[in-house]
Amino acid sequence: xxxxxxxxxxxxxxxxxxxxxxxxxxxxxxxxxxxxxxxxxxxxxxxxxxxxxxxxxxxxxxxxxxxxxxxxxxxxxxxxxxxxxxxxxxxxxxxxxxxxxxxxxxxxxxxxxxxxxxxxxxxxxxxxxxxxxxxxxxxxxxxxxxxxxxxxxxxxxxxxxxxxxxxxxxxxxx
Amino acid sequence: xxxxxxxxxxxxxxxxxxxxxxxxxxxxxxxxxxxxxxxxxxxxxxxxxxxxxxxxxxxxxxxxxxxxxxxxxxxxxxxxxxxxxxxxxxxxxxxxxxxxxxxxxxxxxxxxxxxxxxxxxxxxxxxxxxxxxxxxxxxxxxxxxxxxxxxxxxxxxxxxxxxxxxxxxxxx
Numbered sequence: 567x568x569x570x571x572x573x574x575x576x577x578x579x580x581x582x583x584x585x586x587x588x589x590x591x592x593x594x595x596x597x598x599x600x601x602x603x604x605x606x607x608x609x610x611x612x613x614x615x616x617x618x619x620x621x622x623x624x625x626x627x628x629x630x631x632x633x634x635x636x637x638x639x640x641x642x643x644x645x646x647x648x649x650x651x652x653x654x655x656x657x658x659x660x661x662x663x664x665x666x667x668x669x670x671x672x673x674x675x676x677x678x679x680x681x682x683x684x685x686x687x688x689x690x691x692x693x694x695x696x697x698x699x700x701x702x703x704x705x706x707x708x709x710x711x712x713x714x715x716x717x718x719x720x721x722x723x724x725x726x727x728x729x730x731x732x733x734x735x736x737x738x739x740x
Numbered sequence: 741x742x743x744x745x746x747x748x749x750x751x752x753x754x755x756x757x758x759x760x761x762x763x764x765x766x767x768x769x770x771x772x773x774x775x776x777x778x779x780x781x782x783x784x785x786x787x788x789x790x791x792x793x794x795x796x797x798x799x800x801x802x803x804x805x806x807x808x809x810x811x812x813x814x815x816x817x818x819x820x821x822x823x824x825x826x827x828x829x830x831x832x833x834x835x836x837x838x839x840x841x842x843x844x845x846x847x848x849x850x851x852x853x854x855x856x857x858x859x860x861x862x863x864x865x866x867x868x869x870x871x872x873x874x875x876x877x878x879x880x881x882x883x884x885x886x887x888x889x890x891x892x893x894x895x896x897x898x899x900x901x902x903x904x905x906x907x908x909x910x911x912x
Contacts, residue, residue, distance in 0.1 A: 665815060
């Protein structure tokens with residue numbers, strides 16, 4: 567079952583959902599709007615190899631805005647630390663942002679239960695698009711679970727800023 | 741929990757789910773297929789700015805269809821007016837259209853409970869693909885909510901056509 571906005575609010579106040587900072591105005595009927603932090607990573611290699619650590623350029627977003635190139639994927643971050651030990655988090659865009667053709671994740675909306683941090687956003691625009699720091703750029707929904715819970719304790723738990731893929735570690739850990 | 745097709749049908753009949761017009765043949769085991777309306781909108785500007793209201797122009801979909809270009813975002817709309825005050829709708833494409841590389845929303849699949857509209861579809865083609873009006877282009881699923889409900893009453897309520905982004909209002 568998907569939590570309503572009122573349930574998200576009561577579970578934040580009960581400590582069962584972690585959204586920090588939390589603004590009641592950002593609640594929707596079924597989700598919570600997160601904001602875009604001011605740091606972006608742009609992969610600077612022409613060909614991306616999942617088995618090596620990709621080189622990136624770091625971009626700082628300012629109030630002048632930054633124009634996204636449709637041929638690239640950028641890694642951004644939520645301002646908020648988000649997650650829960652009780653519910654599964656799904657991270658998606660907002661329809662206002664989808665109507666401008668901006669992807670906020672690339673087929674990877676599912677968060678692991680127990681994962682609580684600023685989330686890395688995978689930004690890709692269909693047309694060139696100017697974005698701004700602090701804009702309400704997406705939403706998270708929370709879902710009830712069935713079954714015994716084992717918390718996430720993986721590669722990305724420690725990061726509160728945009729973080730590059732660590733797919734290469736999956737090979738070296740074998 | 742996700743409603744089965746049979747449950748969707750029951751809830752349409754009891755008016756807890758709105759799908760208008762409703763075609764029983766469009767029911768799937770866990771979803772309902774919706775169809776594409778007869779025109780799309782495109783932004784007049786190539787470079788879009790989130791902070792500034794963007795104007796659009798209309799492109800009609802004639803009988804020969806419309807060829808989508810991969811470097812343009814198209815705003816379509818569902819033929820059906822849909823929504824629910826009891827369940828949460830989530831839209832997706834159909835695997836038949838996904839297999840053609842056609843996105844029908846851009847990471848914005850979640851519909852607010854209480855939102856009853858002809859939904860705006862955000863169409864993006866990986867390769868040039870021709871679309872046709874009334875084609876069954878996507879599907880909607882319905883999910884049980886947990887918690888007290890406050891119904892959607894926002895910017896896009898009552899839409900009968902594709903609605904461009906109003907995110908510029910966030911910057912006022």
